[in-house]
Amino acid sequence: MDSTPRRSLSVPAIKRKHVEFVSPDGQxxxxxxxxxxxxxxxxxxxxMTDCLLKTMKQMSEIHQCFN
Structure with a gap:
């Protein structure tokens, strides 16, 4: 028996968008x-996105220090 929950057909599927995080405008x-x-x-x-944005900002600042 398959115990995987199924999405109701009356509920639309979530559309996911790909974001290129390494691009300058990723934030x-x-x-x-x-x-x-x-x-x-x-x-x-x-x-998770808050943490990601903070990490990206920190990485950008570190990168600028070395350039």
Whole structure:
């Protein structure tokens, strides 16, 4: 017996968008996606994207120190 939960046909599938994180405008793309989604984003996803944005900012600052 398959115990995998199935999505109800009345609920539309979530459309996922690919974001190139290594691009210079990756932070802007992530922020725009979060703003457009509004309250639909689960709390864990907000925490993960916050951490990702902070890490990207820190990496950018470190990279600028070496250039």
């Amino acid at each position: 802007d793309k992530i922020a725009k996606l979060r703003d457009r989604a509004g309250e639909e984003i689960p709390t864990y996803a907000k925490v």
